Amino acid sequence: MDKIQQRELGKWLKGQSKLAKKWLTLSIGLGFLSSLFLIAQAALLADILHQLIVEQVDKYELISHFVAILVFVAIRALCSWGREIAGYRCGEHIRVHIRQLILNKLQELGPAYIKGKPAGTWATLLLEQVEDMQDFFSRYLPQMSLSVLIPFVILIVVFPQNWTAGLIFLLTAPLVPLFMALVGMGAADANRRNFKALQRLSGHFYDRLQSMTTIRLFNKTAQETGHLHGASEIFRKRTMEVLRLAFLSSAVLEFFTSISIAIVAVYFGFTFIGELDFGHYGTTVTLFTGLFILILAPEFYQPLRDLGTFYHAKAQAIGAAESLVEFLDTKTEQQAQGDKKVSESSTLDIQVEELIVTTHDGKNLLGPISFHLEEGSQTALIGPSGAGKTSLINAILGFLPYQGSIKVNGLELSELDKTEWYKEINWVGQNPTLVHGTIQENITLGKQDITQEQLDTACEHAFANEFIADLGYQHAISDRSGGLSVGQAQRLALARALLQQGRLWILDEPTASLDAKSERLVMKSLNQATQGLTTLMITHRLDQLHAMDSILVLDKGKIVQSGSFDEIKDSGLFANMLAAKQPVQGDLDA
Incomplete structure (x- = not known):
């Protein structure tokens, strides 16, 4: 120095x-x-x-x-x-x-x-x-x-x-x-x-x-x-x-x-x-x-x-x-912070045009790409490791700067108040983060306006009530979900997302580490919760793609295929994945 x-x-x-x-x-x-x-x-x-x-x-x-x-x-x-x-x-x-x-x-x-x-x-x-x-x-x-x-x-x-x-x-x-x-x-x-x-x-x-x-x-x-x-x-x-x-x-x-x-x-x-x-x-x-x-x-x-x-x-x-x-003093290509709220409607419409996602120091991660998440649509995002799925989700969440356009119900994402935007997102990842505290504290995350009826309903819809009935809401959880199985922790994370009551569901391989029973319960709960709401899901389970309205296939930062399962199953990278029956690795930690 x-x-x-x-x-x-x-x-x-x-x-x-x-x-x-x-x-x-x-x-x-x-x-x-x-x-x-x-x-x-x-x-x-x-x-x-x-x-x-x-x-x-x-x-x-x-x-x-x-x-x-x-x-x-x-x-x-x-x-x-x-x-x-x-x-x-x-x-x-x-x-x-x-x-x-x-x-x-x-x-x-x-x-x-x-x-x-x-x-x-x-x-x-x-x-x-x-x-x-x-x-x-x-x-x-x-x-x-x-x-x-x-x-x-x-x-x-x-x-x-x-x-x-x-x-x-x-x-x-x-x-x-x-x-x-x-x-x-x-x-x-x-x-x-x-x-x-x-x-x-x-x-x-x-x-x-x-x-x-x-x-x-x-x-x-x-x-x-x-x-x-x-x-x-x-x-x-x-x-x-x-x-x-x-x-x-x-x-x-x-x-x-x-x-x-x-x-x-x-x-x-x-x-x-x-x-x-x-x-x-x-x-x-x-x-x-x-x-x-x-x-x-x-x-x-x-x-x-x-x-x-x-x-x-x-x-x-x-x-x-x-x-x-x-x-x-870190100089970052920060996404602008606006003060607008997403217009009131039953769900969200997201239009992405010529999107280029960059790191905070300006390095390109993916793009340019364009796609449309229609209101109430169910969209799957797949691709090999390093394809850019993480970067895309981080840009939509507002965690990474971008060039181009991400419009939510006609408003540019950079014009939205981030605090209000986060209220619209229901997030379920493959590794739920549970902190030291009680079951109730991990579900509500300190929100004081959650009634007991709302808490019970969310836990019931997430099928978490079956083990909460034995443990109780005041059961202590240590850091990193200590004291609970992976399936139980995921169902608590799902109950937490249900309480959010947002209009956009983002799912990052929510069943990746679950046993058969927990996977069935989580998918049943998600299918009920996401009905009529815009949903974007990263998954490697190709057998879950039949029910999707559209599939986006990413490779090397570009969308190489898009469409319904039947439209893209016989050609390109997606056909190769199906033929090889090879899981598509994808998570936000990739």
Whole structure:
């Protein structure tokens, strides 16, 4: 990562801090207030020692001084507590905002883009990388201001007391941020490499965890163990590289601050024994002056030391922000978002003309193709793997950008409000997604306007009531349909689609993984539900095509045949499929 990129990422991070300006200002203000009480505390302590040692004042006469010190200590403790709270709230507010930006971008890009990377990669981006920005906003940014304000105030106090000590502070102070910057130049790169390694490890581990059964069946356990060990070893090296730089940075800061404080101490030591006679303003250097400045000396460098301690938070945040900003700045050929609703009618008419479907970066996936899904028609979409069925369905769903025309009841798809368009679609795939929750929650998906009667009716029509009667609506389901058979999960997905009550059914091999009984029940339910509604079904079951009004045969991104079963059964690719009795692979994951 070059310096220009680091600078741009730093500007982006600081720009996000404006969202929590109130909390950031409060954190800085409390830190500055604490420093003022620290100066007063140092003055009191130096005065106490001067009166006890030089003026021989009785200690009981200084009780008010001791009480004042305790009060100052208590106030500083409260300021520190308040500063921590304000800093945390600042980081929390910004992290919530950044996560919302990521979620909005993911929603904009859609499932077709999301499935291009492992789930572990997105989890790392959304969780770990955003979380690692917390210290940057809660500690580093406030400390940047305090590292200027506090030394400046101390200099204002010290120079009237002794110009030599003030000059030592002024000349040595820049050394700390200078060497901090030199050491930290490679920290951002180290953190960036660390996050990349974590993304790869997370994605690899999550995918292999999901595929554990398949890995065991094919006896690839040892091979995958080796891959995981290699990925984890790279992550270990990257992590140790980051820690090495962090410790080196701290050591450099401690060294230079210790040298600077020692110079001040040596100066006052030689002054008190009469070897040096400069720095004062025509008077002798008193014990009060020496003690006061020596007590303030560590505190003068402390904000700079803290800034150095938190500098790794900046490097960490910049490393995390690189891929995050890159993702947020992803240029996509997005389908335009309209605000129109599909006209009211009993069903939908979809006219596709010269359609070219592209990826988000503009790469052609299929087309140009043209076809017509008439109102209430039943259409099958078949073709070999890679023919473009997935891309076509994703374009109709609004997940991929396109060129040409997709008109729904005369309105261009890009002119429709996507939220309203999704309400018109009843979707049943071959691998239903059920989340952790109850059966009822998985069917209703959080919809509050579903009555018990509607729920019972949907489950009855989907033939899911036969096992729900035994399990109950509150039966818990774990992730990935755990606790249910494939057939039961598919019938729950069908009940969910029935509750949608849309006018377009899109079916992606809904019976691909079912046993004979479940397949019969699902097809019976679908035949009843889709009567009179526009339906588009991807299938490899050639025996299900007789009942279809029309069949679209895709091959290499083109429609090579279309028509009814009887019209196309004796020629072309469809005839070859029938002759070979070869299943046509097709699913939205292809």
